[in-house]
Amino acid sequence: MVLPFRVNEYVIRELIDWSAAPNDPIYNLVFPQPGMLLPGHLSRITGLISTGSSEAELKRAAREIQLTLNAHPAGQKELNVPWMDGRPVQGVQHKYRETVLFFPAAGQSCHSYCMYCFRWAQFARPDRFRFEAHQPIALVQYLQVHPEVSSVLITGGDPLVMSTEVLRQFVEPLLDPSLNHIQSIRFGTKSLSYWPHRFVSDSDADDLLMLFEEIQATGRHVALMAHVSHPRELEPPIVAEAIRRIRGTGAVIRTQSPVVRGVNDGVGPWTTLWKTQVRLGLVPYYMFVARDTGAQHHFKISLAEALEIFSGAYRQVSGLGRTARGPVMSATPGKVAVTGVSRMKGEEVFVLSFLQGRDPSWVGQPFFARFDPDAAWLDELRPAFGDSEFFFEARLREIKATLPAGRSPQSVPPLLRTLPGPKPRTPNPAWRRKLRKS
Ligand SMILES: *Cc1c(COP(=O)(O)O)cnc(C)c1O
Ligand code: SF4
Numbered sequence: 001m002v003l004p005f006r007v008n009e010y011v012i013r014e015l016i017d018w019s020a021a022p023n024d025p026i027y028n029l030v031f032p033q034p035g036m037l038l039p040g041h042l043s044r045i046t047g048l049i050s051t052g053s054s055e056a057e058l059k060r061a062a063r064e065i066q067l068t069l070n071a072h073p074a075g076q077k078e079l080n081v082p083w084m085d086g087r088p089v090q091g092v093q094h095k096y097r098e099t100v101l102f103f104p105a106a107g108q109s110c111h112s113y114c115m116y117c118f119r120w121a122q123f124a125r126p127d128r129f130r131f132e133a134h135q136p137i138a139l140v141q142y143l144q145v146h147p148e149v150s151s152v153l154i155t156g157g158d159p160l161v162m163s164t165e166v167l168r169q170f171v172e173p174l175l176d177p178s179l180n181h182i183q184s185i186r187f188g189t190k191s192l193s194y195w196p197h198r199f200v201s202d203s204d205a206d207d208l209l210m211l212f213e214e215i216q217a218t219g220r221h222v223a224l225m226a227h228v229s230h231p232r233e234l235e236p237p238i239v240a241e242a243i244r245r246i247r248g249t250g251a252v253i254r255t256q257s258p259v260v261r262g263v264n265d266g267v268g269p270w271t272t273l274w275k276t277q278v279r280l281g282l283v284p285y286y287m288f289v290a291r292d293t294g295a296q297h298h299f300k301i302s303l304a305e306a307l308e309i310f311s312g313a314y315r316q317v318s319g320l321g322r323t324a325r326g327p328v329m330s331a332t333p334g335k336v337a338v339t340g341v342s343r344m345k346g347e348e349v350f351v352l353s354f355l356q357g358r359d360p361s362w363v364g365q366p367f368f369a370r371f372d373p374d375a376a377w378l379d380e381l382r383p384a385f386g387d388s389e390f391f392f393e394a395r396l397r398e399i400k401a402t403l404p405a406g407r408s409p410q411s412v413p414p415l416l417r418t419l420p421g422p423k424p425r426t427p428n429p430a431w432r433r434k435l436r437k438s
Contacts (some may be wrong), residue, residue: 002037002041002045002062002065002066002069003032003036003066003069003115003117003120003294003295004113004117004120004123005031005032005113006109006110006111006112006113006123007030007031007112007113008111008112008194008195010111010194010195010196010197011026011030011111011112011194014236015193015232015233015236016030017232023262025229025230025232025262025263025264025269026230026232026233026263028115028262028263029114029115029116029229029230029260029263030112030113030114030115031115032115033115033262033298035295035298036115036294036295036298037065037295038297041065041068044061044065045058045061045062045065048061066121069293069294069295070292070293070294071120071121071293072121072293073118073291073292073293074291074330074331074332075332075400076093076131077131078403079095079332079358079399079400079403080093080094080095080101081093081094081131082094082142084138084141084142084145089138089139089142090132090133090134090138091103091104091105091131091132091133091134091138091139092131092133092138092139092142093131094142094146094149095334095356095358096334096356096357096358096360097148097149097360098148098149098150098151099149099150099151099152099153100139100142100143100146100149100151100152100153101153101155102133102136102139102152102153102154102155102170103122103130103131103132103133103155103156103157104132104133104134104136104154104156104159104162104166104167104170105132105133105134106161106162106166107154107155107156107157107158107159107160107161107162107167108122108123108130108132108156108157109122109123109156109157109158109161110123110156110157110158110161110190110194111158111161111190111191111194111195112190112194114190114227114229115295115299116258116260116263116290116294116295116296116299117294118258118291118293118294119156119157120293120294121293122156122157123157133170136169136170136173136174137173139152139173139174140173140174140176140179143174143179143181143182144178144179147181148181149181149182150181150182150183150184151182151183151184151185151186152174152182152184152185152186153186153187153188153225154167154170154171154185154186154187154188155187155188156188158188158189158190158191158194159187159188159189160187160189160191160198160208161191163204164204164207164208164211165204165207167208167211168211171185171211171215172214175214175215175218175220182220183220183221184220184221184222184223185215185220185221185222185223186222186223186224186225187222187223187224187225188225188227189224189225189226189227190226190227192224192226192228192233192239192242192243192246192253193226193227193228193229193233193234193239196236196238196239196241196242197238197242198242199242199245199246200238200241200242200245205245209245209246209248209249212246212249212250212251213249213250216249216250216251221252222249222250222251222252223251223252223253223254224246224251224252224253224254225254225255225256225285226253226254226255226256226282227255227256227257228255228256228257228273228277228282229257229258229260229263229264230263230264230269230273231269231272231273231276234273234276234277234280240280243280243281243282247281252283253281253282253283254282254283254284254285255273255277255282255283255284255285256285256286256287256288257273257286257287257288258287258288258289258290258291258299259287259288259289259290259301259306259309259310259326259327260290260299260301261290261298261299261300261301262299263299265301265305265309266309267308267309267312267313267316270287270309270310270312270313271312271313271316271317273313274313274317274321274324275316275317275321277321278317278318278320278321283323284321284322284323284324285323285324285325286324286325286326286328287306287309287310287324287325287326287327287328288326288327288328288329288330289301289303289306289326289327289328289329289338289376289377290376291329291330292377292379296376300376300377301376302373302374302375302376303327303329303338303350303372303375303376303377303381304341304371304372304373304375306326306327306338307327307338307340307341309327310324310326310327311340325337325355326338328355329377329378331377331378331379332378332396333354333357333358333362333378333392333393333396334354334355334356334357334358334362334363334392335354335355335356335357336352336353336354336355336378337352337353337354337355338350338351338352339351339352339353339366341371344368344384344385345385347370347371347384347385348370348371349368349369349370349371349384350368350369350370350371350372350381350384351366351368352366352367352368352369352381353365353366353367354392357392358396358399359392359395359396359399362391362392362395365391367383367390367391367392368383368384368385369381369382369383369384369390370382370383370384
């Protein structure tokens with residue numbers, strides 16, 4: 001009610017070990033647990049239920065609680081949505097120079113919901129809180145004037161909940177020769193874990209694989225950014241079959257997941273995860289730290305513990321598994337990795353570095369925070385050596401100050417509504433002909 005819940009039959013039948021529930025990691029991944037609500041919030045909801053309050057009263061309480069849960073962490077709404085012609089570009093986030101995120105409206109759900117989801121507001125909150133685009137036109141126009149962008153990441157939710165036919169309408173316009181600077185197209189997905197049939201036996205599974213091939217035929221790379229939380233997700237035989245079929249198109253599957261209490265908070269699961277992935281031809285990519293949103297207080301582990309888990313697993317895999325990077329915080333200034341703990345100038349410090357930054361010049365510069373065994377997020381860290389702030393903070397203030405002043409992205413009509421016609425306009429006639437035929 002406060003946080004979204006959905007689980008499908010595949011997860012219930014194939015992934016959860018019911019003899020271990022409620023301590024089973026996959027059970028914890030998809031089923032709500034009382035500790036996810038803060039004690040005050042929980043007693044408010046249970047109180048309303050026990051006094052027989054109306055549906056409307058319960059809904060109002062749930063909304064009020066949602067408003068306290070930091071729905072869009074790391075300044076996504078204020079800082080990441082780009083503007084063009086005096087308006088926000090709907091369904092687009094552009095935080096790092098080379099990569100644009102795109103949120104097609106029909107892809108803003110998942111086959112099941114992870115309880116730690118950092119996109120929960122996409123599912124639970126009223127429409128005006130959502131990032132979503134109904135057409136690709138604004139994205140295409142934006143990319144045409146941004147030649148520095150080389151990668152588009154189509155995300156959600158899970159864009160592969162869309163039928164291939166709908167997905168195609170968002171992807172094909174990106175293949176236009178006017179966008180030859182787009183060298184890779186990525187799909188952020190949990191379908192490999194929650195619904196591998198998407199790539200094997202769904203009625204449009206073959207068509208999806210053809211779409212991957214079609215993208216690559218234009219000279220672009222296709223990457224599936226698969227969210228895999230626990231090694232058990234890779235065990236069912238149909239997953240190996242899905243991987244074989246996806247790789248058969250030439251697409252590369254890279255994997256990422258946060259490290260989460262009760263789901264995968266151990267060296268064992270991560271070692272198995274990375275070893276299994278290498279065996280199956282998957283490329284380990286990111287280990288994230290649980291973000292400061294939703295039920296983070298329930299799922300989070302400290303940065304120190306996350307680092308121990310990462311290093312412990314990293315040391316046990318061959319070089320092919322050491323493509324994994326982390327533990328990483330996707331925070332307001334950028335993707336910050338905790339690379340180690342060290343002693344410098346008599347002080348115990350975390351060694352940190354940017355894997356991505358709002359200012360690209362930050363990337364790769366090591367910086368230092370006072371070691372704190374309890375800190376679980378960047379804003380809980382203090383600079384080392386008595387410095388008053390981190391090296392990036394002054395520049396970050398500057399960046400924030402240059403944003404479209406005093407206007408929230410919701411306060412003006414979206415760009416889309418000013419464009420005529422019900423169909424997306426695309427500069428590619430071949431694509432238009434194809435759409436008409438189908
Ligand atoms: C992680 C992320 C990306 C992609 O970063 P890569 O390092 O290229 O994988 C792009 N945009 C946002 C907002 C992100 O959080
Ligand atoms: S797959 Fe990603 S977007 Fe979907 S519920 Fe899980 S964390 Fe959220």
